[in-house]
Amino acid sequence: MSAVKAKGYFGKPMKRIEDPRLIKGIATYVDDITLPGMLHAAVLRSPYAHARINNIKADAAKASPGVVGVFTGADVNDKCGLVPCASPMPDSKIPKHTVLASDRVYFVGHPVAVVVAVDRYAARDALDFIEVDYDPLPVVSDAEKALQKDSPLTHPEFGTNVAFTWSVANGGLNAAFKRAHRVIKQRMVHQRLTPMAIEPRGCVAAWHAGEGTLTLYTSTQIPHLVRTLLPGMIGVPENKIRIVAPEVGGAFGSKLNLYAEEALCSHLAQRLGAPVKWIESRRENAAATIHGRDQIGDYEVAVKKDGTLLAIRSKTLADIGAYCQLNTPAIPTLTGLMLTGCYKCKAMRMDVVGVYTHKMATDAYRGAGRPEATYVIERLMDIIADELKLDPVKVRLKNFPKPTEFPFDTLTGLTYDSGNYQGALKKAQQISNWNKLTRQRDEARKSGKLFGIGLSTYVEICALGPSKMMSAGGWEWGCVRIEMSGKVTVITGATPHGQGQETSFAQIAADQLGVPIEDIVVMRGDTAVAHYGRDTYGSRATVIGGTAIVMCIDKIIAKARKLAAHLLDTKEKSVEFRGGKFFVKGKPKKALTWKQLAPEAYVAKNIPKNWEPGLEASSFFEPPNCTYPFGTHIVAVEVDRDTGEVRIVKYVTVNDCGYQVNPLLVEGQVQGGIAHSIGQALFERTVYDENGQLLTGEFMDYAMPRAKDIPQYLMDSTVTPSPSNSMGIKGVGEAGTIGATPAIANAVMDALSPLGIRHLDLPLTPEKIWRAIAPAKVK
């Protein structure tokens, strides 16, 4: 199996099996679902970042045409449990986050009441008739101010805004800093970002009174985790809940959660005896779906004068917003674990303080903690090179572990499975025509242009992960069934929402079974079909979910071999399986295909003694380790002196995610990930003002990249297989977002370096750059 040489389907850049329904407009997203008697919910949200609720008058709303019911916290909070956090720290202070606000709101967008009506227009109309008597309270929307003595408190009951603390440390830090020739310090701000999937969240809850069961259709990445967590909120047992993630219109971590509205609609469907649909508006999505990043760090590195990295120290504030969603506290821990990047280091320490502010909660947004780590270490590499007057390429090469040093144990307790960082860097340099590119920079500078080259050599942690690392298991489940007709049904517990595993899993299964890919159907996203799963996040689905499918197929082949031996009247060990056929070794002409075996297996009139009928197997794959994809981004930019605008003139990226099941999909994932980085590096920032008002509550105000902002890529890959799974694959969903941001930032800072500008925080908007250039010019 190879990314380069396709053998069978594995490794082929195949177009996707799921596409026809999507390009014809006949796929089913959650808002496309209509059930008989279905009602529509609309949520009233707080316009204040912090306020006491004195009174809510809902009589006029209840009398509004088409309204079936209006519910406030007083009506539902005793019947609908708290929004869960799955990853608290030992010292975490977790506020009681009810599905609707009770006596206090603590962020703009906090759900206060819900209207249920016969259609979406009637529901939204009635929101305007609800009168809420608020007493505004003092607000803090800045993490550093939140730690000051006189700061308003996000949750007064805690007496502090510190939500949790967390540290990771190893090696002799003080000794390393003493030994250093140079200590370099830099503060970096990782701005808050909004995931902004184009499909907002939404759900349809249906209560089946006769059976006492609930079906929840929801735009989620994690139907199985929702099924695990929802019973604790609504009191319906897990085995009476079915969660369906239909077509999901993008997520990027923002749908890796159990949200208040999902529980609320489930409760209301049961209470009203009718299906209830809620579809989030874009403004709600911006205000009340999780945000990402928002860390402020003070970083120090100890280095020798030849650029050898000795130690790194970080003090980080994580502004987590007003409460903890599912994985809020876990995100900065991923930053800590990956802080040393792809470099050897003698000592490290990271101290995180999670801080509550009156803003939406942060959680996993594409990369989830790892982009922060990569940004820090890759910016620091360039700053080290700059301060020591060294070549940034050589500084990196000096600190890489050699390919022979893998598996490589990091200071933070991880074991990087495999790597050849030098190989990816070298290839990227070749593709970029490195020497010519640096000459181009020299010439551009001579003619007065602001031209820069940026580099990022990243490593990321994927395929999360072994269960010991995860709060609710890190395995994945799969099931494969050879149907009686010989057709194949593959069921995965992973929940693809755009990544294309209906295709890549079919490729894997077709090769393993030796059947045409057209004979395979991949099913996912419905807990009534995929009974167990840990779903899709952390670039885990193909690696862990795909391996589970291979395990199922191994079991089926072993079972079918017994049946084939019986039918071929030979011993089991004499049966060979190749190319989808079972035959007596050396006699391939008299072979049995799956289409011949399957009816025998199910009709079961001529089967071996003690052989269980059917050809179906399920498996849980528990990964022995995470995987560690890596690669290099090289970016060249030109900055317009007059406007501060950044133009990407060259973009080279070489990624190594082990063997590639479908290189076309890998390319798509990398390009999509880089676009998020372009947004983070150049445009995007979620802004709250000092009153906690969200100023980026729309696509109008939140600047995501458009087609014209995207460069033409020169892309390639290297292949360093992972030893952690039988296919040698690593995962690629977040690689672009993790690797690209620092390369773009480094390129811009390199362009500005002749002006004596060392560091600007992201996003590098024209205004920010122009303001930095203006005084520098005067000098």
Place this chain on the structure above:
Amino acid sequence: MKTVVNIRVNGVEQSHEVEPRTLLVHFLRDCCRLTGTHVGCETTICGACTVLFEGKAVKSCTLLAVQADGSEVTTIEGLAADGRLHPVQEGFWERHGLQCGYCTPGMIMMAVQLLERNPKPTREEICHAIEGNLCRCTGYSHIIDAIEYAARKIAEVKK
């Protein structure tokens, strides 16, 4: 007070009684049950709701159904009406121009208009044409490739 709106959608007369404030996108999705046209922002920014209105690509989330009364509308479902994919749809499939697929119908409708007006667009012209359509998955490169593929395909067919 409801009013009857008549729109010829994908060649079929659709007559439904709606409130005058009903948006075209809700007329299409809720009354005609053509759910391929999506709502992403409700403010004309993202373009997921793009349809052809009298042959022009418009955002159906900010047009009232009553404004379209008596007109002709083509939605994504109408593009492959004869069972064969439109070259733009084919391009998106061949060049992996979509991931989650949510922005795709709008993106395709916008590209159809572009190629009707400009059969041989440059990459810059394609970027300009789809400036009002946001995609958060693909990073646009494959979408541009897909539209270039469609332009070539249409040119071949015309030869």
